[in-house]
Amino acid sequence: MAAFQHSFPRWLYVDAMSDTQTIRDLHDRWISLELSGHPEAVLALCSDDVCWLVPGRGAVVGKHQVQSFLRQNDSMAPAAIEISGLEIEISGTIAVKKANFKTTVVRQGAGLPEQYQGAHIWTLRKSGHDDKWLVTSVSWVVSEQVSDWQAVDSTVSHR
Numbered sequence: 315m316a317a318f319q320h321s322f323p324r325w326l327y328v329d330a331m332s333d334t335q336t337i338r339d340l341h342d343r344w345i346s347l348e349l350s351g352h353p354e355a356v357l358a359l360c361s362d363d364v365c366w367l368v369p370g371r372g373a374v375v376g377k378h379q380v381q382s383f384l385r386q387n388d389s390m391a392p393a394a395i396e397i398s399g400l401e402i403e404i405s406g407t408i409a410v411k412k413a414n415f416k417t418t419v420v421r422q423g424a425g426l427p428e429q430y431q432g433a434h435i436w437t438l439r440k441s442g443h444d445d446k447w448l449v450t451s452v453s454w455v456v457s458e459q460v461s462d463w464q465a466v467d468s469t470v471s472h473r
Contacts, residue, residue: 334402336447337409337438341400344449348392353384360449361439367453393427394418407440409447415454432456 340359347355357364357377366374366383374383400413412435418427434454438447 333404333409333440333447337402337404337411338400340438340447340449341397341411341413345395345397349395351391353388354381357381360452364449365451367451369455390419390421392417393420407442409438409440411436411438430456431458 344356344359347353357380360377360380362377363375364377364380366380368374368383371383374380394417396416398414398416401411403410412433414431414433416429416431418429420427432455434452436449437451439450440447
């Protein structure tokens with residue numbers, strides 16, 4: 315019996331490569347906005363019905379609710395974010411982005427920075443009318459607070 319072989323059109327590979335780079339660029343922009351002290355600006359990268367699944371709190375749904383959540387937690391400003399294991403999977407107009415992170419935050423009024431590590435996952439949807447990728451859900455888990463902070467090999471590092 316002959317093995318099943320299927321040849322996909324070349325444009326499919328080109329689009330997937332282009333979309334992957336677009337999502338990487340969106341991810342980098344998101345991190346830059348967080349580090350620049352404008353965490354609410356990331357909402358421009360999200361769908362109106364975005365859902366953030368916040369550890370210990372549950373789902374925060376919609377841009378207005380996420381904005382309120384960010385304002386309530388604005389005393390923690392990230393000073394550095396390191397990303398490793400960044401992976402993007404695309405299926406048509408839906409994508410999943412996942413990565414590990416190490417983040418250093420400085421709380422207002424606190425002296426020493428705090429370091430955390432964990433993993434996050436996003437789902438994204440490509441808009442039909444303008445081919446723009448938007449984040450539709452964000453979830454993360456903090457695996458531990460790091461006491462002896464050491465940089466590790468990372469795919470993307472932002473400071």
